[in-house]
Amino acid sequence: MNPSTLISPYGGRLVDLMAASEEVDRLKAWANQLPSVRLSERSVCDLELLATGAFSPLDRFVGREDYRRILDEMRLTSGPIFPIPVTLPVEPGPALRLDQAMALRDARNELLAVMTLEEIYEWDRTEMAYQVLGTLDVRHPLAAEMHRWGKLNISGRLQVLQLPRHYDFQELRLTPAQTRVRLRALGHSNVVAFQTRNPLHRVHEELTKRAAQEVDAVLLLHPVVGMTKPGDVDHYTRVRTYKALAARYYDPGRILLALLPLAMRLAGPREALWHALIRRNYGANFLIVGRDHASPGVDSAGEPFYDPYGAQELVQRFSQELAVGMVPFRELVYLPDEERYDEISKVPAHVRTASISGTRVREEYLNNGHKLPEWFTRPEVAEILAETYPPRHRQGVCLWFTGLSGAGKSTTAEVLTVRLLEYGRQVTLLDGDVVRTHLSQGLGFSREDRDINIRRIGFVASEIVRHGGIAICAAASPYRAARNDVRNGVGTDHFVEVFVDTPLEVCEQRDLKGMYAKARRGELTGFTGVDDPYEPPQNPEMTLETVRSTPEENARRIVDYLLSRGFLMDDTHRGRGEGLSPGR
Ligand code: ADP
Ligand code: ADP
Numbered sequence: 381m382n383p384s385t386l387i388s389p390y391g392g393r394l395v396d397l398m399a400a401s402e403e404v405d406r407l408k409a410w411a412n413q414l415p416s417v418r419l420s421e422r423s424v425c426d427l428e429l430l431a432t433g434a435f436s437p438l439d440r441f442v443g444r445e446d447y448r449r450i451l452d453e454m455r456l457t458s459g460p461i462f463p464i465p466v467t468l469p470v471e472p473g474p475a476l477r478l479d480q481a482m483a484l485r486d487a488r489n490e491l492l493a494v495m496t497l498e499e500i501y502e503w504d505r506t507e508m509a510y511q512v513l514g515t516l517d518v519r520h521p522l523a524a525e526m527h528r529w530g531k532l533n534i535s536g537r538l539q540v541l542q543l544p545r546h547y548d549f550q551e552l553r554l555t556p557a558q559t560r561v562r563l564r565a566l567g568h569s570n571v572v573a574f575q576t577r578n579p580l581h582r583v584h585e586e587l588t589k590r591a592a593q594e595v596d597a598v599l600l601l602h603p604v605v606g607m608t609k610p611g612d613v614d615h616y617t618r619v620r621t622y623k624a625l626a627a628r629y630y631d632p633g634r635i636l637l638a639l640l641p642l643a644m645r646l647a648g649p650r651e652a653l654w655h656a657l658i659r660r661n662y663g664a665n666f667l668i669v670g671r672d673h674a675s676p677g678v679d680s681a682g683e684p685f686y687d688p689y690g691a692q693e694l695v696q697r698f699s700q701e702l703a704v705g706m707v708p709f710r711e712l713v714y715l716p717d718e719e720r721y722d723e724i725s726k727v728p729a730h731v732r733t734a735s736i737s738g739t740r741v742r743e744e745y746l747n748n749g750h751k752l753p754e755w756f757t758r759p760e761v762a763e764i765l766a767e768t769y770p771p772r773h774r775q776g777v778c779l780w781f782t783g784l785s786g787a788g789k790s791t792t793a794e795v796l797t798v799r800l801l802e803y804g805r806q807v808t809l810l811d812g813d814v815v816r817t818h819l820s821q822g823l824g825f826s827r828e829d830r831d832i833n834i835r836r837i838g839f840v841a842s843e844i845v846r847h848g849g850i851a852i853c854a855a856a857s858p859y860r861a862a863r864n865d866v867r868n869g870v871g872t873d874h875f876v877e878v879f880v881d882t883p884l885e886v887c888e889q890r891d892l893k894g895m896y897a898k899a900r901r902g903e904l905t906g907f908t909g910v911d912d913p914y915e916p917p918q919n920p921e922m923t924l925e926t927v928r929s930t931p932e933e934n935a936r937r938i939v940d941y942l943l944s945r946g947f948l949m950d951d952t953h954r955g956r957g958e959g960l961s962p963g964r
Pocket of ligand 2: 825834
């Protein structure tokens with residue numbers, strides 16, 4: 381097959397903004413003298429795609445005229461289709477002058493590019509949100525993010541000195557030019573791209589194979605790894621699933637997996653058209669477009685942001701001009717009696733069908749440690765997802781004891797530690813008094829020092845919880861604000877505040893270390909409960925009473941609570957349900 385038959389880039393050639401290698405040293409030295417612009421994560425993604433020609437024929441962050449024309453007509457002033465205004469918003473500052481060259485840097489201050497300011501213009505958030513996204517609703521992640529963007533857009537010639545560095549999955553990060561080389565080597569002129577921001581299940585495998593067959597094409601599996609919808613499965617997990625699938629379930633001569641560092645706008649139909657244009661630059665002449673393509677779901681009134689088929693219609697409308705065919709993603713369902721997938725429209729009403737929604741995948745299967753069935757997802761994918769989303773009884777949790785000195789925090793925490801070990805959990809006890817001998821050695825009891833102490837304990841606890849362990853913290857922690865900071869740091873779903881509510885008189889009577897007596901005599905100042913405040917929790921998850929209940933009884937109550945929340949699993953329940961899929 382003629383190796384040069386891939387579709388040409390949009391506009392005829394790939395934009396290439398990389399500075400010539402012999403110029404780079406000189407440009408870097410010059411850039412270090414220039415005022416800097418610190419790019420957001422989004423702008424870094426945009427710069428990478430501009431630099432490598434993924435947005436061809438666009439060769440810069442848009443200027444005023446292009447901005448207007450994109451908003452009104454989805455075109456650049458020179459005529460080509462371009463549906464999304466790729467802007468570089470910045471805050472006003474004295475360095476912003478026309479003809480000024482600026483160094484563009486990432487969050488770590490790495491120098492990426494030099495931009496010569498040719499335009500500085502104001503933009504209107506309401507107008508942009510309304511025209512591009514069709515909504516002002518802050519449930520739309522981009523509409524919400526736009527509140528933080530700078531008030532001015534800047535544009536001008538770009539000289540890129542270095543692409544943003546990526547240290548993960550380097551073999552899969554292909555520029556448009558590199559992608560084209562790899563596609564050409566596969567020897568087919570038709571290429572159908574699949575855009576995704578989700579793990580792939582059997583239904584996606586089925587539909588991508590069907591689409592490739594339908595148009596006799598190679599599949600460009602092109603997941604977005606730049607910015608997707610907040611809350612999406614992280615790209616490390618997703619890419620592992622794509623790799624497993626591409627390696628084991630597709631004909632290697634018919635698939636190319638490559639990662640796209642795009643910052644999605646979640647702009648529905650406009651975004652779908654943008655995806656088609658971008659994929660043309662990577663060498664694809666078809667794009668699979670499904671229901672609700674690039675939509676962030678529903679708005680604050682519970683209504684979908686976009687017409688579910690709006691994306692298909694818009695891509696279809698421009699398909700000829702863009703020379704990218706739209707392959708509609710037809711909805712497929714599983715037919716358990718026939719053990720195969722088919723288009724929903726072809727299935728007679730009386731035939732049994734099966735499907736599992738994304739919410740059920742998380743809540744019913746993963747959280748409970750049930751294995752996803754093989755008809756739904758390949759075992760390799762099920763295993764990777766199970767690792768990322770362990771069942772609740774293997775997720776971390778922080779038990780935060782608070783109360784007066786002598787209330788019984790340490791005593792109860794020690795009993796509890798042993799009981800949790802008995803359940804097979806990994807437990808770290810961070811006892812205030814003990815922590816003060818190493819992690820917080822040298823800190824005293826001023827408000828600042830106490831807050832530092834609590835923040836240190838909280839930081840360690842949050843790391844333990846993140847890695848699936850149980851952190852038991854027992855510190856007086858008399859200040860509500862500090863406790864709430866820790867709660868937010870750990871994540872409130874994984875934070876259990878245990879108020880050890882022992883009356884001051886009882887604590888004082890116990891007076892383990894003779895400190896209350898000293899405080900009363902005035903030999904010790906700033907003692908909690910005597911001459912320093914204790915702010916009791918307002919809505920603790922648990923309140924313990926230590927006058928009538930023993931430490932064992934209280935520990936048992938906490939164990940019961942953790943069992944009811946699913947953070948502990950009784951051995952008698954182990955194995956039950958593994959492999960079973962509820963509802964089948
Ligand atoms: P804290 O850690 O809150 O400063 P400790 O656990 O070190 O308190 O001390 C509490 C003291 O009270 C211990 O001497 C313990 O034996 C005694 N105590 C009596 N009844 C209880 C109870 N029900 N729970 C916890 N401790 C109790
Ligand atoms: P926090 O750092 O939240 O105050 P810790 O549990 O780390 O709580 O420290 C409280 C312990 O330190 C008390 O049990 C008490 O034995 C001892 N302590 C020494 N001086 C004071 C003081 N001024 N106020 C409170 N506790 C004190």
